[in-house]
Amino acid sequence: MVSRRTRLWRMAAAGLGGLVLIGGGALFALDRADRAYPPPLDVAADLSREVVDRNGNLLRAYTAESGVWRLPVTLDAVDPDYINMLIAYEDRRFRSHSGVDPLAIGRAAVQLLLNGGRIVSGASTITMQVARLIEPRAERSLTAKLRQMLRALQIERRLSKSEILSLYLTLAPYGGNLEGVRAASLAWFGREPKKLTLSQSALLVALPQSPEARRPDRQHAEALQARNRVLARMGAAGLIPDSEIARAAATKVPTRRLGMPDLAAHTADLAIRTQPDTASIKLTLDGDIQARLEDLAIETAGRLGQKQSLAMVLADGKTGEVLASVGSTGHLDAARAGAIDMSRAVRSPGSALKPFIYGLAFEDALIAPETLIDDTPADFSGYRPRNFDRGYMGEVSIREALQFSLNVPAVRLLEAVGPQRLLARLRRGGTQLELPPGGAPGLAIGLGGAGVSLRGLVQLYTGFVNNGMARALSDGSETVSPRPLDQPVMAAEANWQVADILSGVSAPQGAPRIAIAYKTGTSYGYRDAWAIGFDGRHVLGVWVGRPDASPVPGLSGIETAAPLLFEAFARAGLERVEFPAAPPGLVVQSRGGLPFALRKFKGRDAVASTVADGSLPPQIVYPPQGARVSLGSGGSGPLMPLVIKLQGGAGPYRLIANGQALPKPTRRRVLNWVPDSPGASTLTVMDAEGRAASVSVFIDGN
Incomplete structure (x- = not known):
């Protein structure tokens, strides 16, 4: 006969087994439901696209498809003091609970009863808030709260605490169309959230609770009060000394929303078009230099004539990487057609190609720097070039002819080396001149009778810092890398001789005193002004004119573009790089030491006869x-x-x-x-x- 105690043990065991079976069945059902109805975590994939500089700093951002500013963010890119304040204020047991905090729920329920149904504190964990953010619902009810709890449990099963926190920092609302701590920090403080003040951190903690009612630009008093409540809570908890709390509370709250970073608009827009599937695009540009040159462009716009624009391209001549690219006085400057990237527009280069003519003549041993050449009226089968000032200097040295950018000597040399050969050498530098429709290359190309872009010119001039070997420009905006250039534009000796002559050109009056070599150019009809300069490593090009190619009386390379070139070089803040020494084997001769044949240039016809x-x-x-x-x-x-x-x-x-x-x-x-x-x-x-x-x-x- 079975004793009563045994029967009780058997009943208890059976009950316990039943509970285990029921619990197991419930867990099995919950697991199946969890897998059948997963949380919509993919909503966080709708992020703003961004373009960053070579150091990872934001140049320009674009709204997400939903129209909000929602920038990607990682925990290591956010001030840790802000994160600690957020957790202390919103969810003290965030790192220990499983998505729902029973203690917080119990505390909120007791406070609700003791205060006649008035909500004193909430029970939502950060994970529950993430659940609400990924699946927003208008109603505020017990059912909605239970749904958030279930979603929070699901989220905790799938993501780590760091991933959940990152999701909150990406999706939390901060007023208007600002979502995520990066967008908020940039819009309200003009800085990344990597380093925040105590006052800034407290405001960012307070805003997501009621983002529209606390917008600093519209509800300034409410924003101030909310920030101070966060600070007071931190002080009461003993987390922050009272002296720091008082100092932070005395700090002003911003009263206006700032614009998102908007640098290198033309280059960034091109990158976005050519790389549609890349969320974050890294360019070779340096954000600090880019900002300084864009500021200079805006300042210069006020000094330019009506409807005139400008462009600047700065490159590392050793690598071909573009460090800054300014396409206009401002991409929103409609009066100056600012939306057009004039750094890529094809225009007449004026005299900017003359150095390459002289380089070929040096290669062919037709001239030396101290060789004399005639700057007198000449007729080249009906083509009669004249100097910019319409005067002539008579007999001058090759050095003087290039430094003064005299037209007749340049055409004499181009006739000797041949226009086709010049074009071939420029193609070695990756630049194809655009000739007039149906036009054969003639002597006029030496004075601007063909088209080239500012980027193309800067690319050619990189040869002057590489012993004659140009570097293909690249800024990271396009997925296809430019073809490497494997043939020199000119021989190393000729390249050095040209660079040495250009380094002796006097700086424009009033320009910053910096040691650069440079060449200017003015196109026919005063439509384009150019200045290209370089030191031992960097090449900077400047273009000024009207995008519609209309004439601008008084426009010139030396008077308009050259001062801007020197100012841009100075503002770029580049470390000075010395010009290279003369190549081994090159001997610089005085005029008296020249062989008889090099003392005076007579032209190819004279030598041939x-x-x-x-x-x-x-x-x-x-x-x-x-x-x-x-x-x-x-x-x-x-x-x-x-x-x-x-x-x-x-x-x-x-x-x-x-x-x-x-x-x-x-x-x-x-x-x-x-x-x-x-x-x-x-x-x-x-x-x-x-x-x-x-x-x-x-x-x-x-």
Whole structure:
């Protein structure tokens, strides 16, 4: 017979088993319901798109598809003191409960009963608030509260505490169409939430509870009171010293909403169009430099004539990365067609291409910096160029001709090197000139008779800081990287000679005293003013004119664009980079030390005619007689090649070095010879008619 105690134990065991089965069934049902009706966490995917600079700083943001400002945020990008204040004020047991805080519910219920049904404090946890934010409902009822609790339990099963907190900081409302702590901090304080004051943190804690009733710009008194209540609670809890509470409470609350960061609008808009699936796009721009140059553009707009705009592009010439790009006086400046990115518009460059003409002439040993050339009226088969001031200087040196940007000497040199060859060299720099419809390249391209963009010009000028090798510009706005440039625009020696001449151009009157080399340009009809400058690393280009290409009387590169170039270089705050030293083997000669053939430029026709009738024997115009040439590589490696330049004679030519003839003759007038060792050497060149020229030089291996 079973005893009564045994029966009771059996009944208890059966009851307990039943409870386990019922509880297990309930948990199974809840689990199935949880999987069948998951919380809509994907609502947080509707974020504002942003464009950031090279350091991750926000340049420009765009509203989410729903029309709100909802910027992505991570916990490490938010002031930890603000986060601690938020948790202390809203949900002290946030890190220990499972989404619902029973103690808070009990406290709220007791307070409700003791205060005649008046709500004294809420019981919503941060997780429950996230549930309300991802699934907003208009009604405020017990059913809605229970639904939030269930959703909170679901959320806690799926996300970590850090992820839940990040979701709150992304979705919480802060007044108007501001959602998330980043948008709020930028709109109310003009700063990222990485570092907030005590007063700012308290206001951001208070706003989400009643964002419209506490908007600082519309309900200033209510915002002030709400902030102070948060501060008082922190003081009463002993979390913050009373002295700091008093100081924070005396701080003013903002009275107006600020605009979102709006830098590099043209570049950012292009990035958004070309990368539609990327939420956060990183550009190569430097936000601080960009802001300074945009401020300069706005200031300059007041000094420009009606409907005139400007553009500036600053690049790291060593890498091709664009550090700042200003497309207009302001993208919202409708009177000046500010929406047009004039840094990419194709315009006439005026004289800005002249340095490349001189570079080719240096390469061909047609000239040296101290060679004389005529600046006198000339007729090139009906083309009669005139100088900007319509005057002529007579006989000048090549250095003076380029520094004064004289037109006739430039055309004389372009006739000698050939327009097609100039175009080919510019293509090496990744820039294709836009010729007039149906027009063949003629001598006019040297004075602006073709089109190019400011970015294209800056890209070409990067060759001056890279021994003649241009760097393709890139700013990160487009997904396809530009094709690397693998051929030099000009030889290193010629490149250095041109840069050396440009470094001696006087700065505009009243401009900041900074050491840069630069060239200006003014297009035909005073439509475009240009100035391109560089130091040992950076290249900055400036364009000024009217976007509709209308003439602007008095507009010029030297008077309009050059002062802006110097001011922009100064404001950019770049570390000064010295110009590179002359390439090994290059000897700078005075006028008296020039070979006879280089003392005066006579033009290609004069040289060709004397060669044709055999009256001009070969001459070694570089290196000069008795030159000491450094060909050391800076280490223990072999010596670098010596460039030998010829004029006159009749090809093919044969080089004889120290009595040893090079095996192959050549028709080129530029030869390369690698010495076996340092020391004195004798170089002889013999042409097809047996005529010879010799020089003695000393090769330095240091």
